[in-house]
Amino acid sequence: MDATVLLVRSPLPGTAIGLRDVPDPVFAQAMVGPGAAVDPERGPLTAVAPIAGTLVKLKPHAFVIAGSDGRGVLVHLGIDTVNLDGAGFELLATEGAEVEAGTPVIRWNPAEIEAGGLSPICPVIALDAEPAAVDQVAAGAIEPGVTLFQWTG
Template sequence: MTDVLSPATGTIRPLAEAPDPVFAAEMVGPGLAVDPAREPQTAVAPISGTIAKLHPHAFAIAGDGIAVLVHLGIDTVQLGGEGFEVLATEGAHVDAGAAVVRWDPTTVEAGDRSPIVMVCVLDQLAGAVPTDRAGSPVAVGETLLTWPS
């Protein structure tokens, strides 16, 4: 079993509530979303592993038998990195809970974008993550979901 940590502080939501049809249909992979607290935050690595991809608004970490994508907000690629500060390096090994990106959900929201954070287990079937914790608060670094790896 692998604990997947929450990259942000906020309220747990099912991916189906993400205002993006690709994430909502779990085409990227199953997982959960976090409606982030509207304050500056540091997004952390959800699992230990290698940072396979790193952009200011999103990152993927490949661990032992699991890969997880964290996407900070909807359509945030359009911001060109504005409002995000990358704290890690692509290709680096990180421990779960390590700081990866500093960002401010209020900046994202001010640009008429949703700041919701998607956490997806890559290369897995849709519907594989229970949504029974939806509506519960979660702090950055706390277990968001447990994956049977």
């Protein structure tokens, strides 16, 4: 089988960090899957699609996009933000929509999340991937649309 490389792009501006630095053991231990995270800039931001595909799950605090090859990427906006019941998040897309990389999906304010006592760090996860399938992970300052990691599969 020919291994194709999927470039997973940053959904937010900020600082790219490794999953081990995410303050949540489920993400830090890659239980959901391998990937990377973004410590976002503080202030109002728009999270954009990291890959092209179908928006298969859309919640106020997280979304999953499945590419045409079936690989899914999860973007989770902050840690434990599910407990906010959508407060502070504005959906800009619709579940089931076809999106391009860079399509606006959710507007939110990481500074407000942090002021509320939660971490605004955003894991970006290659769902159902083997750890070795993710490489070329970015580190340091990153902008939306810049490759966060490569997923070979």
